[in-house]
Amino acid sequence: MTNHHSAKSPAIDVIHALIKTSHYIQREFDAQLTNHDMPFQLSGPRLRVLLAVSEEGEIRMSELASKLGVKARTVTDFVDALEKDQLLVRLPDPKDRRATLIQLTEMAQVQIQKVHCLQEEAAEALLTNLSEEQRNELIELLGNLANYQNVPCSFEE
Amino acid sequence: MTNHHSAKSPAIDVIHALIKTSHYIQREFDAQLTNHDMPFQLSGPRLRVLLAVSEEGEIRMSELASKLGVKARTVTDFVDALEKDQLLVRLPDPKDRRATLIQLTEMAQVQIQKVHCLQEEAAEALLTNLSEEQRNELIELLGNLANYQNVPCSFEE
DNA sequence: TATTGTTATACTCTATAACTATA
DNA sequence: TATAGTTATAGAGTATAACAATA
Secondary structure (H helix, E strand, O other): OOOOOOOOOOOOHHHHHHHHHHHHHHHHHHHHHHHHHOOOOHHHHHHHHHHHHHHOOOEEEEHHHHOOOOOOHHHHHHHHHHHHHOOEEEEOOOOOOOOEEEEHHHHHOOOOOHHHHHHHHHHHHOOOOOOOHHHHHHHHHHHHHHHHHHHOOOOOO | OOOOOOOOOOOOHHHHHHHHHHHHHHHHHHHHHHHHHOOOOOOOOHHHHHHHHHHHHHEEHHHHHHOOOHHHHHHHHHHHHHOOOOOOEEEEEOOOOOOEEEEEEEHHHHHHHHHHHHHHHHHHHOOOOOOHHHHHHHHHHHHHHOOOOHHOOOOOO
């Protein structure tokens, strides 16, 4: 590779570059979501909830909390709001009368699909400067960076 | 096709890897800052304010707002809180009696220095798996990516 | 007794709008 | 009239603590 950077690269600079880039990307994604003609304002965190439910098909609120890395109380609020917008529904868990199961509505699934398309477009636009090989390199480097397998994926700040 | 990454690397996967990694890092940094024996809870945003002031030495609130990318009202709150914690001071701008200049206190400078040390440690820990060369590669790739001037940001459908 | 989810409360970060003092 | 900052208000995202129903 060309080595005009190799003079010095303290860890802190690498991390700052990473954070800065990520902020930029998230701003772009956010603008994307809020400026398009979506029927609902699907903020990063709200979208994250929907995606987590989508992955499981049906999930308990307590499980959802730990999957998202937030507290149960926080999930209650998200579910309240998303239920009001008819993006998901609460169902009693037949196996445990204390528990509540969450499912997406049809509409939520359509919305998620739309968001996914927008994100693909945005992602392509952001990566025009990187070749296929460079993209793979980037993914590999990020994968090596640390053990963060347990960390939930998210799109917000 | 020889290695397991080169099969396919859709843009969206690269972006997700980036965001996920960045979240992980920020959580680590945050834990670092809140768990260490810092006299003040220097959250990410609060720290960002201090660093912005630090860079300029002395800065108007309005300038600070645009430097941070937030509204003037938001800066008022930050400055209120940080002034109460004696991390910065408001001074009248002699050149314009409407304006207010912000300066760091001695204590803030000490705190920033401490935070910087902690972050360097944390950054090193996060990057143990990457060689010097890989770090440079990573910075370079991120630099290409964030070269957003060239990206025609037309995300229309 | 322990767990699930909710009520009650609060904090941080951010915004818009209306106002004041100055320019 | 326009700009700098503040007061007033609001909303999203998150937390802890106390509690009810159930296990």
